[in-house]
Amino acid sequence: MLTAELAAELKAMFPEIQVEEQDVHPLGNGGKVAVYPQSEEAISKIVKYAHQNGKKIAIIGGGTKRGFGGLVECADILLSLANYSGIVEHAVADMVVTVKSGTPFQQLQDYLAEYNQKVALDPAWPQYATVGGVIAANESGPKRLGYGSARDSVIGLRTVYPDGTVIRSGGKVVKNVAGYDMNKLFIGSMGTLGILSEVTIKLRPLPKYESLVLLSFQTGDIDSIRSFAVQFLDSMMEPVCLELLNPSLAERLVGQRAYTLAIGFEDVESAVHYQEEFVQRIQPPNTTIAIFSPQEARSFWNTFYQIGPNGANMKEDGNTVVEAVVKIGVVNLDVLHILRESELLQDVCHVNIEAHGGLAHGLCQVYIKGAAESVTAAIEQLRATAVQRKGYAIVKHLPLSLRRTIDVWGGKPSYFFLLEGIKTKIDPNRILNDQRFVGGI
Amino acid sequence: MRGKGIHTNDPHIQALARIVGGEKSILYKKEDLLAYDCDGFTVHRHLPKAVVFPKNTEEVAAIVKYCHEHDLPFLARGAGTGLSGGAIPLNGEVIISLVRMKRLISVDLENRRAVVEPGFVNLKLTNSISDRGYYYAPDPSSQYCCTIGGNVAENAGGAHCLKYGVTTNHILGLEVVLPNGEIVEIGENGIPDPPGYDLLGLLTGSEGTLGIVTKITVRILKNPEAKQTVLAYFDRVADASQAVSDIISAGMVPAALEMMDQTAIEAVEAAAFPVGHPKDIEALLLIEVDGISAGIAEQIEAILHICRQRNVREVKVAQNEQERARWWANRKTGFGAMGAISPDYLVQDGVIPRSKLPEVLQQIQQISQKYGLRIANIFHAGDGNLHPLVLFDAEKPGETEKALAAGSECLQACAAVGGSITGEHGVGIEKKEEMRFIFNDEEIIAQTNIRDVFNPKNLLNAGKLFPTPGRCVEVKKG
Numbered sequence: 005m006l007t008a009e010l011a012a013e014l015k016a017m018f019p020e021i022q023v024e025e026q027d028v029h030p031l032g033n034g035g036k037v038a039v040y041p042q043s044e045e046a047i048s049k050i051v052k053y054a055h056q057n058g059k060k061i062a063i064i065g066g067g068t069k070r071g072f073g074g075l076v077e078c079a080d081i082l083l084s085l086a087n088y089s090g091i092v093e094h095a096v097a098d099m100v101v102t103v104k105s106g107t108p109f110q111q112l113q114d115y116l117a118e119y120n121q122k123v124a125l126d127p128a129w130p131q132y133a134t135v136g137g138v139i140a141a142n143e144s145g146p147k148r149l150g151y152g153s154a155r156d157s158v159i160g161l162r163t164v165y166p167d168g169t170v171i172r173s174g175g176k177v178v179k180n181v182a183g184y185d186m187n188k189l190f191i192g193s194m195g196t197l198g199i200l201s202e203v204t205i206k207l208r209p210l211p212k213y214e215s216l217v218l219l220s221f222q223t224g225d226i227d228s229i230r231s232f233a234v235q236f237l238d239s240m241m242e243p244v245c246l247e248l249l250n251p252s253l254a255e256r257l258v259g260q261r262a263y264t265l266a267i268g269f270e271d272v273e274s275a276v277h278y279q280e281e282f283v284q285r286i287q288p289p290n291t292t293i294a295i296f297s298p299q300e301a302r303s304f305w306n307t308f309y310q311i312g313p314n315g316a317n318m319k320e321d322g323n324t325v326v327e328a329v330v331k332i333g334v335v336n337l338d339v340l341h342i343l344r345e346s347e348l349l350q351d352v353c354h355v356n357i358e359a360h361g362g363l364a365h366g367l368c369q370v371y372i373k374g375a376a377e378s379v380t381a382a383i384e385q386l387r388a389t390a391v392q393r394k395g396y397a398i399v400k401h402l403p404l405s406l407r408r409t410i411d412v413w414g415g416k417p418s419y420f421f422l423l424e425g426i427k428t429k430i431d432p433n434r435i436l437n438d439q440r441f442v443g444g445i
Numbered sequence: 446m447r448g449k450g451i452h453t454n455d456p457h458i459q460a461l462a463r464i465v466g467g468e469k470s471i472l473y474k475k476e477d478l479l480a481y482d483c484d485g486f487t488v489h490r491h492l493p494k495a496v497v498f499p500k501n502t503e504e505v506a507a508i509v510k511y512c513h514e515h516d517l518p519f520l521a522r523g524a525g526t527g528l529s530g531g532a533i534p535l536n537g538e539v540i541i542s543l544v545r546m547k548r549l550i551s552v553d554l555e556n557r558r559a560v561v562e563p564g565f566v567n568l569k570l571t572n573s574i575s576d577r578g579y580y581y582a583p584d585p586s587s588q589y590c591c592t593i594g595g596n597v598a599e600n601a602g603g604a605h606c607l608k609y610g611v612t613t614n615h616i617l618g619l620e621v622v623l624p625n626g627e628i629v630e631i632g633e634n635g636i637p638d639p640p641g642y643d644l645l646g647l648l649t650g651s652e653g654t655l656g657i658v659t660k661i662t663v664r665i666l667k668n669p670e671a672k673q674t675v676l677a678y679f680d681r682v683a684d685a686s687q688a689v690s691d692i693i694s695a696g697m698v699p700a701a702l703e704m705m706d707q708t709a710i711e712a713v714e715a716a717a718f719p720v721g722h723p724k725d726i727e728a729l730l731l732i733e734v735d736g737i738s739a740g741i742a743e744q745i746e747a748i749l750h751i752c753r754q755r756n757v758r759e760v761k762v763a764q765n766e767q768e769r770a771r772w773w774a775n776r777k778t779g780f781g782a783m784g785a786i787s788p789d790y791l792v793q794d795g796v797i798p799r800s801k802l803p804e805v806l807q808q809i810q811q812i813s814q815k816y817g818l819r820i821a822n823i824f825h826a827g828d829g830n831l832h833p834l835v836l837f838d839a840e841k842p843g844e845t846e847k848a849l850a851a852g853s854e855c856l857q858a859c860a861a862v863g864g865s866i867t868g869e870h871g872v873g874i875e876k877k878e879e880m881r882f883i884f885n886d887e888e889i890i891a892q893t894n895i896r897d898v899f900n901p902k903n904l905l906n907a908g909k910l911f912p913t914p915g916r917c918v919e920v921k922k923g
Binding site: 095096097098099100120142144152153155156165169171172173175176177178179180181182183184185186187188189191192193197208209210212234237238239240241242271272274275277278279331333334335336337364365366367394395396398413414417418419420422423425426429430441442 | 553554555556557578599600602606610611613614629630631633634635636637638639640641642643644645646647649650651655667668669670690693694696697698736737738739740743744796797798799800825828829830863864865866867868869870871872876880883884887888889891892894895896897898899910911
């Protein structure tokens with residue numbers, strides 16, 4: 005069916021839903037026609053239409069993660085949740101909120117801040133990223149150490165299944181083991197099992213006080229960073245993050261070209277100062293310390309969450325410089341090796357690399373810039389290093405043309421048949437986000 | 446060929462005995478099987494076909510493969526402390542007991558993880574690492590004997606999960622024997638977010654219906670620097686409930702926030718670990734705050750202030766570790782303490798939004814009056830996880846049925862305010878029909894569809910977790 009015909013048919017069938025023809029996008033994951041449902045019912049109707057007419061749907065929220073996975077340039081329908089936003093219910097005393105999936109993450113945080121509450125997640129590009137997108141892609145940031153990830157915060161979902169049925173999972177209470185924990189299936193499923201409609205999240209109080217200690221290691225000696233981290237982690241301090249920045253990232257963020265540990269504390273004021281003092285007491289030689297006040301810390305983080313490429317801002321500009329983001333998971337302290345390796349790769353592969361990783365949660369983000377072949381070479385090398393340490397590397401951002409040349413998910417796990425079995429059971433016709441996820445599911 | 450020392454002609458028993466290495470690792474005589482006809486949920490009983498005691502993953506896989514090939518129903522069992530009947534062999538299952546797989550395989554303090562076999566007892570993990578200042582957070586009341594494998598199956602909680610989360614928040618990796626005998630490893634090396642759907646999250650709490658866990662990588666935590674425990678006595682349960690709400694609203698996240706009502710207090714004071722609680726109060730709160738020492742005093746002060754504002758009769762801070770331990774022993778043995786005031790009891794596990802506490806406690810009171818059965822309440826108030834304990838006498842004709850009906854009605858009350866039918870004990874046999882209080886048919890089918898991916902022959906722990914499909918049709922047949 006031609007694009008114009010499809011658009012005309014959708015407009016005729018769903019006069020209440022905004023329908024637009026689309027151009028192709030360098031990141032792919034688009035559709036010939038974009039639709040903007042404003043209700044769960046409308047989402048369900050469109051999915052039913054696709055189900056009955058053999059159409060494929062790509063799902064988009066704010067578009068920040070448009071370059072994350074996916075081998076399809078253009079599905080039939082691009083279902084945008086941009087107009088499906090807002091708070092459904094906020095039980096203030098229960099510290100639980102239910103939001104529509106298209107709600108921008110920062111908008112939700114700003115609303116909750118008035119009640120001294122927050123969603124305990126710190127994803128990239130919070131002004132653009134939607135709650136649904138953050139959950140579907142399982143986005144997390146450095147403060148995951150203190151507060152966990154999406155799987156620890158999400159307590160309930162309403163999901164539109166590939167046949168248009170709405171399936172509820174979990175609930176609105178913070179503790180619940182009734183039936184299978186189906187929420188977990190959808191978190192991080194990249195929209196391949198259903199369209200998240202409403203997300204129910206357990207909240208945390210805003211910290212009474214916060215600060216950020218930046219400990220810069222002037223010599224670049226990885227072993228001394230390691231011994232500090234081991235000593236610090238063996239103490240009873242309770243950092244919300246212990247994130248190591250590589251020298252180029254530290255230079256961009258705080259103007260010092262040195263490996264820098266970002267140690268965050270969020271607690272009552274006396275407890276925060278006590279912990280700052282503890283770090284000062286065990287400060288290793290050849291390091292410098294800076295302590296950021298609450299305002300400075302917040303401003304640091306605001307910049308930090310915008311260091312990577314934003315899929316929503318990407319334009320085809322004939323620029324030959326390619327940007328990639330790689331998420332690497334290794335055993336906690338092996339983050340040190342990944343960061344050192346990425347530092348070395350800059351010269352080997354002729355690329356620019358900024359990187360950070362959590363020494364107590366084992367996840368790194370590596371931002372690579374350079375010519376296409378150099379970037380893919382660097383990705384392959386990083387992946388080899390991660391795999392050698394029994395970890396993994398996932399490419400979170402890359403133009404479509406390159407995603408077709410490199411397996412962004414790093415192959416299939418040994419239990420792939422279970423993943424495929426789940427996909428086939430729920431979405432046998434592969435209607436939703438076809439080929440977006442591991443092993444082409 | 447007969448298994449060594451095996452006195453039966455049943456070829457399946459002989460074959461299973463050969464897999465596990467002979468008579469010492471299998472039970473099959475009726476008198477031996479009686480101990481396995483139920484778990485912590487004693488209302489239903491059924492004899493297993495046999496109980497086998499494998500020593501390692503390969504033996505588990507071989508047993509499962511044999512059962513799969515011969516269409517023998519089977520299930521896994523840990524310590525048998527489950528409260529919802531998840532380990533009851535409804536279909537005459539072969540029980541695969543994991544109690545001999547009880548090794549602590551490795552501890553890696555620097556990377557804060559440990560690897561255990563499924564039969565390893567929960568509290569032993571903390572005891573093995575406490576000298577170096579570390580612990581394993583999930584702490585179900587049965588932690589002195591329940592196994593971590595069982596905790597994974599049930600997604601067990603505990604008193605301290607208000608701040609630290611339940612089992613699923615602490616599982617980093619699993620080795621699993623699938624229902625066809627295949628061994629898979631998910632979350633190798635305990636690295637978070639392995640690419641693919643979150644099977645760790647799905648398997649945890651699947652009540653032994655998707656696979657049998659044979660190796661578990663868990664997260665371990667550093668002990669908090671300081672800990673303070675408060676005990677508060679309230680004349681009115683409404684004041685206690687309001688204090689709970691106020692504490693949370695003040696932006697505090699206590700490590701634990703427990704409540705007991707008057708009937709529960711009567712029981713714990715009559716049992717093995719009395720503390721000397723006054724018997725004429727309507728409710729007590731046990732509140733624990735932990736974290737950085739410099740911040741504790743301030744939080745305790747705030748909690749004391751809130752309790753006083755809510756008309757507390759008496760409130761005190763534990764003066765030492767002994768006192769704190771006494772208070773906790775009194776609380777953690779609370780269920781068993783019911784034996785001191787009632788021949789039998791049935792424990793429920795509903796969850797409600799915290800703010801609905803006064804309303805639901807009121808309704809439970811009405812249910813108690815309606816059935817003429819006393820109901821004690823011991824529960825995790827901080828996260829709204831209620832444990833109504835219905836007291837009854839099984840010797841009296843019809844009273845067991847009355848107790849079950851009263852328990853079910855308590856769950857209905859929880860569901861009606863937007864809550865859940867179980868917070869940590871699981872659905873098992875006990876609450877499978879109550880699943881309909883919170884899920885419609887399509888949502889239940891969505892779940893059984895997932896079961897079919899893992900367990901297509903449904904030989905593994907069948908008849909649990911989900912309501913009987915098409916019940917009306919079956920009733921007609923009968």
